[in-house]
Amino acid sequence: MTIQLRNKTAIVGVGESDIGKVPHMTGLGLNAQAARRALDDAGLQVSDIDGLLTAYSFTEPYFMLGTVLCEYLGLKPGFCSAMIAGGATPAVMLGHAAAAIATGMATTVLVCTGENRATGLSRDDAVSALAAAVGHPYFELPYGPSIPGCYAMIARRYMHEYGISREQLAQVAVTTRRHASLHPNSHMKKPITIADVIDSKPIAAPLNILDCCLISDAAGAFIVTSAERARDCRRKPAYVLGVGERHTHEHILCAESLVHFGAEDSGKAAYAMAGLGPQDIDVAQLYDCFSIVPVIELEELGFCQPGEGGAFYAQGHADVGGKLPINTHGGMLSHAHAGATGGLLGIVEAVQQLRGGLGERQVEGAEVALVHNEGGVLSSHCTVIIANSPR
Amino acid sequence: MANESGYPAPVPNADSKPYWEAATREELVLKRCSSCGKHHFPPRHLCPACWSDKLEWTKSAGTGVVYTFTIMQRAPMPVFAQRVPYVVALVDLEEGPRMMANIVGDDALQTTVGERVHVCFEERAGGAKLPQFRRGTR
Numbered sequence: 001m002t003i004q005l006r007n008k009t010a011i012v013g014v015g016e017s018d019i020g021k022v023p024h025m026t027g028l029g030l031n032a033q034a035a036r037r038a039l040d041d042a043g044l045q046v047s048d049i050d051g052l053l054t055a056y057s058f059t060e061p062y063f064m065l066g067t068v069l070c071e072y073l074g075l076k077p078g079f080c081s082a083m084i085a086g087g088a089t090p091a092v093m094l095g096h097a098a099a100a101i102a103t104g105m106a107t108t109v110l111v112c113t114g115e116n117r118a119t120g121l122s123r124d125d126a127v128s129a130l131a132a133a134v135g136h137p138y139f140e141l142p143y144g145p146s147i148p149g150c151y152a153m154i155a156r157r158y159m160h161e162y163g164i165s166r167e168q169l170a171q172v173a174v175t176t177r178r179h180a181s182l183h184p185n186s187h188m189k190k191p192i193t194i195a196d197v198i199d200s201k202p203i204a205a206p207l208n209i210l211d212c213c214l215i216s217d218a219a220g221a222f223i224v225t226s227a228e229r230a231r232d233c234r235r236k237p238a239y240v241l242g243v244g245e246r247h248t249h250e251h252i253l254c255a256e257s258l259v260h261f262g263a264e265d266s267g268k269a270a271y272a273m274a275g276l277g278p279q280d281i282d283v284a285q286l287y288d289c290f291s292i293v294p295v296i297e298l299e300e301l302g303f304c305q306p307g308e309g310g311a312f313y314a315q316g317h318a319d320v321g322g323k324l325p326i327n328t329h330g331g332m333l334s335h336a337h338a339g340a341t342g343g344l345l346g347i348v349e350a351v352q353q354l355r356g357g358l359g360e361r362q363v364e365g366a367e368v369a370l371v372h373n374e375g376g377v378l379s380s381h382c383t384v385i386i387a388n389s390p391r
Numbered sequence: 392m393a394n395e396s397g398y399p400a401p402v403p404n405a406d407s408k409p410y411w412e413a414a415t416r417e418e419l420v421l422k423r424c425s426s427c428g429k430h431h432f433p434p435r436h437l438c439p440a441c442w443s444d445k446l447e448w449t450k451s452a453g454t455g456v457v458y459t460f461t462i463m464q465r466a467p468m469p470v471f472a473q474r475v476p477y478v479v480a481l482v483d484l485e486e487g488p489r490m491m492a493n494i495v496g497d498d499a500l501q502t503t504v505g506e507r508v509h510v511c512f513e514e515r516a517g518g519a520k521l522p523q524f525r526r527g528t529r
Contacts, residue, residue, distance in 0.1 A: 124469070131467040138407060139433045140491045142399040142521055145479045146467035153481060157459035160504040202464040204479075253432075253481060253491045258459055 006273055007390040009098040010230035010237035013042025013223035014348040019336045020187045022217040023119040027060045028072045030114040030219035035073060038221035043234025044108065049223070051079035051106030053097055055089040055113035055340035058129050059120030069112070079106035085247070086134070086375020087287055089113065090220075090344035091382035095243035097224040107225060114219020117338040126215050134376055136251040148212050148290065150252045150377045152204035155292040157258040159206065161307070164295065166206065168310030170197035172291040173210050173333050175318050180330020182320070182361035187216045188334045197291075211291040213332035213342060220344035222351065227390065238351040241276065241368075242385040244269025252377040262381040263300035263372060270370070270383040271302075275391065278302035282366040283353045284324055285346030287374045288331040294318075297372050298326075301383065325363045328353060343373035347384070354388040397470035400516040406434050409448050414520045417512045419451040421486055432488035453510035454528065455484040460494065460502050478502050482524055496525045 015037025017030040025033070031054070039046065054069050062068040066082035069075075079100050085092045090113060097109035117126055127146060134150070135141045158164060174194055180186035192210060200210040230237035246262030246269070249255045271277050278301060286294040286301075295309030303324055304312045317323040329335045329349035332342035350369035352358060368387045374380060403411040413420040422434045426443035430451075437444045460480035466472040478494040480502060494502045495511065508524040515521050 127465075128468045136433065136491075138402055138404070142401060142515070143479055143491050143493050144399075144463060144467060144471040144474065144477065145461075145491065146463065146465070148465070149461045149463050149467070149479050152461035153459040153479070156461060156504065160459070204464060205462040205476075207461075253489055258481075 004273065005098045005102055005243060006241050006275065007239055008102040008227055009224050010227050010239045011222050011347070011351050011386065012225050012230050012233040012235060012237050013038040013044065014351045015041055015221045016185055016345060016348055017114055017219040019185050019216055019218045021118050022116065025116060025217070027057050027115045027120060027219070028069065030116060030217060031069060031112050031221070032073060034114060034219040034221035035110055035112045038110070038112070038223050041235060042223045044223065048108045049075060049110045050077050051097065051100060051109035052077050053080070053093040053109060053111045054082050055093070056082060056084050057115045057339060058133070059115045059117055077106070079109065085380040085382070087289060087340060087343050088373040088375035088380040088382045089340040090347055091243070091371060091373035091384045092245060094224065094240065094347060094384050095245065095382065098240045098243060101224060101226050107229065109224045110221060111224065112219060112221035113340040113344055115339040115341065116217040118215050118217045123215060136253060140251060140253060146204060148207055149204035151290040151292060152207045153252065154258045154378065155206055155290070158292060158296065161259050164310035166198055167194050168314045169206070169211065169291050169295070170194040171313045172288070172294060173197045175313055176288060176327050176331045176333040179320060179328050179361060180334030182359070183329045183335060186330045186335045187214050207290060213289045213337040214334065216336040216338045218336035218338040218341045218345070220341050220348050222344070222347055236355050236388060238354045238386040238388060239390050240384065241387050241391055242270035242272070242274030243382065244273065245382045247380045250376050250379045255377065255379070259296070261296065261300060261378040263297050263374065263378070263383070266381040266383040267301040267372070270385050274385040276368065276385060280368050281324065281370045283328060283350065283363040283369045284326050285350050285369070285371045286326055287343055287346070287372055288327055288333050289337070289342065291333065293374070293378070294326060296378070301370065301372060320361050320363060328361050328363060346371045346373065350386055354386065398515055401519045401521060406436060410434055411519065414512060414522055415518060417520060419453045419510050419522050420448045421451050421484070421488060422446045423449045430486040430488050432490055452485050455482040455508055455524070457494070457502060457504055457506050457508055458483045458489060459504055462500060476500065480524065482508055492522060492524045494526060495523045498526055502526060
């Protein structure tokens with residue numbers, strides 16, 4: 001990225017829709033609810049929004065989703081698009097919103113995404129729609145893989161090279177569920193044990209159902225504006241310090257490695273723009289569609305050595321109160337996941353951590369937060385670093 | 392893409408037609424770049440390593456090594472439910488490219504990372520054949 005974005009923009013409002021099974025609302029309705037909550041949170045007026053970015057939806061039959069959402073919300077902005085980088089889309093949208101504001105293409109951008117994936121699709125339909133969307137239509141789908149199956153292959157290779165134990169992998173789900181239980185809006189709050197994970201329904205060896213993210217009805221939204229305007233907003237701004245992307249492949253058969261991914265490069269780019277390193281991060285929201293994923297991201301983003309991500313969780317370093325609390329809202333494993341929403345809710349949580357006052361799940365003294373989103377099968381990566389003051 | 396038995400059948404297109412035609416003859420073929428010498432997969436209009444469009448189809452030895460695999464215990468589509476549990480693997484071919492396939496045969500569930508496998512073919516709809524792999528060398 002050639003444009004220097006550090007300190008130029010800030011997230012000034014965040015919102016989550018109702019989460020879980022919300023059959024009385026459409027996907028667009030969930031987006032609207034999250035957007036309204038983000039706007040109120042920011043203390044802004046609808047007329048302040050002159051840009052909108054959104055992602056995609058599997059549950060609603062619209063093509064130009066950005067334009068459709070503007071229509072639904074009664075917006076007529078000068079900057080609008082629907083972007084698709086899978087789960088990486090929210091962080092990518094934050095980067096694009098920040099760049100648009102920094103270059104004067106927009107002043108205040110609403111970023112939102114969400115789907116009624118729990119009640120708008122059957123579980124079977126959700127699983128096959130995802131396999132069809134992410135699997136190679138000609139050279140993978142005839143073999144009957146699934147998304148969990150692809151991530152299971154990543155977990156298997158990681159186990160082969162580094163020998164992570166099944167218990168360590170399960171610990172990721174256990175820690176994340178504990179965090180979800182501390183958040184009032186989480187989809188799944190009932191505590192689980194390592195034994196629960198290991199004994200849960202087998203999906204694709206070595207992954208079981210409790211190693212897999214939820215399928216929720218959920219939407220999230222945030223509002224980005226210039227650093228100058230941010231100072232006049234209702235809440236304490238979360239300044240955008242760094243953004244980095246790396247896109248290496250889409251289909252798993254084309255990934256050069258299944259233990260080393262583009263997250264390392266996206267992280268390095270974000271750290272370079274922020275002028276910070278892993279040691280400066282107080283709290284991290286790492287993409288956790290499957291238990292193996294945050295383990296790999298921890299290593300790629302420089303928080304521990306290759307092969308040590310499992311021990312990091314097992315030793316409690318990822319807990320609230322640990323060395324680097326991860327997914328303090330419960331992540332996609334336990335808080336919510338619906339399309340691109342999972343990664344966006346990580347951004348929402350990072351902003352809330354920087355504002356403080358979250359009770360039991362608050363990371364004491366959190367000043368700098370990192371969010372990593374990935375899409376496909378660790379294919380598209382985007383890392384963002386935000387802080388509660390300019391740096 | 393589904394056939395009478397329901398399993399997805401190969402869908403040839405302009406990039407892949409020779410690949411699927413070779414498969415019906417029980418041959419595995421790969422595209423090789425005449426400029427840089429590299430094989431690639433899936434087949435493309437140009438070489439993803441050097442962007443040369445001087446490509447040729449070459450016959451693969453049909454042998455490789457299991458890079459990783461999973462045992463599918465929940466089917467992604469209803470038709471695969473009758474196969475559960477089945478192995479989905481990524482196989483590194485001797486020529487370099489990696490491909491996805493099922494490891495088939497009575498001992499498929501004993502698949503391990505790093506072991507040698509060899510190509511075989513599974514019939515799908517309309518006489519089309521799908522490259523698959525079996526454990527061991529031929």
